[in-house]
Amino acid sequence: MPTSENGSPPVYREIAEELRGQIRSGRYADGDRLPGENTLMEHHGVARATARQALSVLINEGLAVAVRGSGIYVRQFRPLRRHGARRLSKDLWGNGRAIWQTDSDTRGYEVEGLVVDEVVPAEHVLRSLGLDPGNPAVRRSRRYLVEGRPVQSAVSYLSPLLWAGREDSPAAQRIRAPDSGPGGIYARLAELGHAPAHFTEEIRVRMPTPEEAEELALSPGTPVLEVARTALTSDHRPVEFNEITMDGSAYVLQYDFDA
Amino acid sequence: MPTSENGSPPVYREIAEELRGQIRSGRYADGDRLPGENTLMEHHGVARATARQALSVLINEGLAVAVRGSGIYVRQFRPLRRHGARRLSKDLWGNGRAIWQTDSDTRGYEVEGLVVDEVVPAEHVLRSLGLDPGNPAVRRSRRYLVEGRPVQSAVSYLSPLLWAGREDSPAAQRIRAPDSGPGGIYARLAELGHAPAHFTEEIRVRMPTPEEAEELALSPGTPVLEVARTALTSDHRPVEFNEITMDGSAYVLQYDFDA
DNA sequence: GAGTGGTCTAGACCACTGC
DNA sequence: CAGTGGTCTAGACCACTCT
Numbered sequence: 001m002p003t004s005e006n007g008s009p010p011v012y013r014e015i016a017e018e019l020r021g022q023i024r025s026g027r028y029a030d031g032d033r034l035p036g037e038n039t040l041m042e043h044h045g046v047a048r049a050t051a052r053q054a055l056s057v058l059i060n061e062g063l064a065v066a067v068r069g070s071g072i073y074v075r076q077f078r079p080l081r082r083h084g085a086r087r088l089s090k091d092l093w094g095n096g097r098a099i100w101q102t103d104s105d106t107r108g109y110e111v112e113g114l115v116v117d118e119v120v121p122a123e124h125v126l127r128s129l130g131l132d133p134g135n136p137a138v139r140r141s142r143r144y145l146v147e148g149r150p151v152q153s154a155v156s157y158l159s160p161l162l163w164a165g166r167e168d169s170p171a172a173q174r175i176r177a178p179d180s181g182p183g184g185i186y187a188r189l190a191e192l193g194h195a196p197a198h199f200t201e202e203i204r205v206r207m208p209t210p211e212e213a214e215e216l217a218l219s220p221g222t223p224v225l226e227v228a229r230t231a232l233t234s235d236h237r238p239v240e241f242n243e244i245t246m247d248g249s250a251y252v253l254q255y256d257f258d259a
Numbered sequence: 260m261p262t263s264e265n266g267s268p269p270v271y272r273e274i275a276e277e278l279r280g281q282i283r284s285g286r287y288a289d290g291d292r293l294p295g296e297n298t299l300m301e302h303h304g305v306a307r308a309t310a311r312q313a314l315s316v317l318i319n320e321g322l323a324v325a326v327r328g329s330g331i332y333v334r335q336f337r338p339l340r341r342h343g344a345r346r347l348s349k350d351l352w353g354n355g356r357a358i359w360q361t362d363s364d365t366r367g368y369e370v371e372g373l374v375v376d377e378v379v380p381a382e383h384v385l386r387s388l389g390l391d392p393g394n395p396a397v398r399r400s401r402r403y404l405v406e407g408r409p410v411q412s413a414v415s416y417l418s419p420l421l422w423a424g425r426e427d428s429p430a431a432q433r434i435r436a437p438d439s440g441p442g443g444i445y446a447r448l449a450e451l452g453h454a455p456a457h458f459t460e461e462i463r464v465r466m467p468t469p470e471e472a473e474e475l476a477l478s479p480g481t482p483v484l485e486v487a488r489t490a491l492t493s494d495h496r497p498v499e500f501n502e503i504t505m506d507g508s509a510y511v512l513q514y515d516f517d518a
Numbered sequence: 519g520a521g522t523g524g525t526c527t528a529g530a531c532c533a534c535t536g537c
Numbered sequence: 538c539a540g541t542g543g544t545c546t547a548g549a550c551c552a553c554t555c556t
Contacts, residue, residue: 010543010544010545011544011545012544012545013469017469020468020469036521036522036523037522037523038521038522046545046546047545047546047547047548048546048547048548049308049544049545049546049547050544050545050546052523052524053544053545055523060319060466060479060480061466061467061468062465062466066522066523066524067522067523067553067554068522068523068524068552068553068554069521069522069523069552069553069554069555070521070522070523070553070554070555071521071522071523071554072522072523079463084514084516085514085516085517195518196518197517197518198515198516198517198518199515199516199517199518200513200514200515201513201514201515202511202512202513203462203484203511203512203513203514204338204510204511204512205464205482205484205507205508205510206321206482206507206508207319207320207321207480207482208320209320210276210279220319221466223464223465223466223482223507225462225464248464248465248482249464249465251463251464252461252462252463253461253462253463254459254460254461254462255343255344255459255460255462255514255516256457256458256459256460257343257344257457257458257514257516258344258456258457258458259454259455259456259457259458269524269525269526270525270526271525271526295540295541295542296541296542297540297541305526305527306526306527306528306529307527307528307529308525308526308527308528309525309526309527311542311543312525312526314542325541325542325543326534326535326541326542327533327534327535327541327542327543328533328534328535328536328540328541328542329534329535329536329540329541329542330535330540330541330542331541331542
């Protein structure tokens with residue numbers, strides 16, 4: 001194919017373009033089965049590899065998914081809505097509700113594979129927490145499912161310095177326990193005198209690593225959203241760093257703010 | 260390849276995995292040239308198509324880019340930071356500065372291909388503006404470049420009802436002119452008595468359409484960020500809808516808010 | 519068992535880059 | 538002009554799904 005315009009596009013692109021148009025126009029709806037390799041070979045008089053290449057374009061665009069032994073299907077797409085500001089308002093965790101309960105519409109979240117341990121976090125995590133290199137942190141990892149499907153995995157980091165000298169307090173113990181108690185981690189931080197008052201979230205997009213693709217059961221052509229949240233006290237001390245990796249096709253992020 | 264685990268992964272995946280590891284470990288740095296098809300064929304004793312398939316994995320992951328006639332190179336990645344709340348504060352457009360001037364660090368934006376016209380917008384646009392189906396709107400489209408590279412394209416919609424009966428006022432004329440004047444569109448809206456007070460932004464991710472890939476000069480494996488912003492007055496009337504498509508590899512979005 | 523997609527081989531011609 | 542990636546053909550064997 002030429003670097004820019006001029007001659008006609010390669011055959012496989014034209015086939016892909018034709019199918020793409022038919023998907024967009026509604027000729028093929030969500031979940032419908034697309035013409036397979038054999039059909040495309042006949043109809044367009046091309047070799048198998050060329051038909052495959054056309055289909056791989058759609059798959060890498062996230063428009064279609066291949067099911068082995070069955071066919072190629074139009075991808076379905078019904079995102080969840082995640083609210084930025086509203087969901088972290090003190091009203092919620094101040095009253096014993098966990099954050100993620102406000103996230104999804106009527107569909108409920110399930111938490112899976114919660115692991116709590118202590119590690120020396122990566123450099124960017126330490127920086128966000130205002131810790132020096134080599135310092136340890138409590139790490140809380142888990143995965144969230146909606147309707148049985150994994151949609152995000154989250155890892156939260158907290159510095160043990162926040163409860164130094166009070167290791168045995170109920171709040172400090174809960175932070176290191178799988179069940180963080182009513183209101184979650186933020187309520188415990190408040191009990192320790194480190195109530196979160198400000199948040200900053202950084203959003204990045206990229207294609208998943210193979211590990212992430214497996215953990216979130218992503219089909220090819222699905223990008224991930226990476227949300228890195230830092231929670232700060234009213235005097236702007238960082239008290240938590242949370243790294244969330246989300247199925248990009250599963251979410252719409254919403255932020256509301258004033259001029 | 261097996262549906263889940265068991266047997267060994269296909270050859271092309273192993274080759275891709277090996278290269279991926281070498282990229283991550285720093286064995287190949289940003290912009291370095293990776294072993295090409297011929298090299299992989301020799302070293303791994305595979306056919307050309309298999310070597311190609313391995314490389315296409317990395318390319319679709321956004322880790323590498325192919326340059327015809329030259330080689331395969333490790334992708335570089337240095338994102339811009341786009342601030343959500345801060346950049347839309349009234350201090351900025353209230354004083355005659357355009358929004359995008361606050362966006363990029365030291366690198367400057369250039370605006371290109373500004374087009375102003377009147378159209379009947381898509382349904383979701385009309386809904387965001389609170390307009391009935393079939394209503395027209397002024398559309399302002401443009402593209403932003405950083406260091407000569409296209410990074411986002413934006414389309415803004417405004418209802419003519421906002422200046423009904425005042426078509427000839429300076430503000431209304433500027434809104435329909437390529438140069439919207441000091442402070443940009445939001446300053447003009449304020450002059451018309453529709454000063455934006457609240458914003459809501461919706462963020463979506465997906466793989467680009469071929470048209471978007473061309474417009475933003477995206478290399479394969481690059482997702483796009485879609486930011487849909489609605490500007491509301493203090494009495495919550497929508498006055499502008501802005502749809503921004505961004506090179507996902509070029510941006511980090513940041514939002515700051517309080518508990 | 520027929521049909522589907524997944525992997526792989528061994529060729530071919532082309533357009534482009536860089537020396 | 539040698540080397541690179543881009544496209545394409547014509548086969549092959551396999552694992553899986555569906556009926």
